[in-house]
Amino acid sequence: MFVTPAFAQTAGAAPGGADFLIQFAPFILIFVIMYFLLIRPQQRKAKEHRDMLKNLRRGDVVVMQGGLIGKIVKVVDENELLLDVGDGTAKVQVRVAAGLVQQLRSKGEPVKEGN
Structure with missing residues (x-):
């Protein structure tokens, strides 16, 4: 009978390339920040400690x-x-x-x- 606005709208774009990257960009950015602020300094400190122990x-x-x-x-x-x-x-x-x-x-x- 009457066409509701929901049926009258066109379908959205198919899921694909650019949308996928935009959705995961914050996760990738958070991982990069964590690597440089947490993981890398901890690895450097552990290496310095190993070197100190080796030279006692x-x-x-x-x-x-x-x-x-x-x-x-x-x-x-x-x-x-x-x-x-x-x-x-x-x-x-x-x-x-x-x-x-x-x-x-x-x-x-x-x-x-x-x-």
Whole structure:
């Protein structure tokens, strides 16, 4: 009988190329922003921490994640350190996991060969 306005309108454009990109552009933009603000700096910080752990040697003063501060007496292997946490009068040595070193306070003197 009467043609309603809904039936009288023409059909919209078929879904395709430009509409698809316009719909996903905000998601792509958010991912790019997250990469540069979160992911990339975290990867750089992790790389710096790995390099610091690789270069630890006897005589370095380090801070552990629990707040323990000590001087490295011996690098047992790549995963363990022997730390002197005494105040100079008492010899207190603790064996710790190298991965838990949070900060390198100061580099020690190079060890001379033959000692």
